[in-house]
Amino acid sequence: MPSKFILLLLLAVSSVQAQGKETPADNYKAYCIQCHGSEGTGKGVNARDMSVVPRDHTDAKSMSGRSDETLFKAIKEGGTAINKSILMPPWSATLSDEEINDLVQYLRKLCKCKFG
Template sequence: MRPMRWSTFVTVGAFMLISTIPALAKERAEDNYRTYCVQCHGMQGNGKGINIRDMSVLPRDHTDAKEMSARSDDDIFKVIKEGGVAINKSVLMPAWADVMTDEEIRDLVQHLRKLCKCSYGK
């Protein structure tokens, strides 16, 4: 058998190193929003996603500054991570802890603040 070339050795080594890095890289807040939130909260964030037809409780309108400013960033973080039930809201809002890291959820809270053009209390 031919001895392994140095270049092959280095390539294989680099590949093994890359494959040990965690597979899921950080995603942008607007991309997470498009993937997980838009199905119910809508393309425009107005609470009118494709799923609302038969819902018993309608999703929050993220562009409603009055409603959104009544919730603290911590509350919004909690409801995204743990679901509606965690803040005594609807079971229709699921927990997203399994698809977003805490850092991504914090970014998403800031994205929601952009959509409502508001902050907590104002």
């Protein structure tokens, strides 16, 4: 009986999370394009005065040099977590791990590339 209750509770919790989950396209539009650009080429509206230009997400060569784990870490903990720019902030308070994983897959579609 208690295990059934826990199962129901888990189901309820996961469905709430699923409801709150945004699509990677919407998250990219809301939080990423301001720097990485509406076409993902790193030419966002904020890029003008930056000392380090934002990553071009359509650049298969540089994007294939980063593992999914590295991309996940950069989004979640910010650029400095992978020895890159402070201008890339951590999004851990904004996005769930699941949403970040979805964004990593979204980036793979943008670059049309895999790691390695």
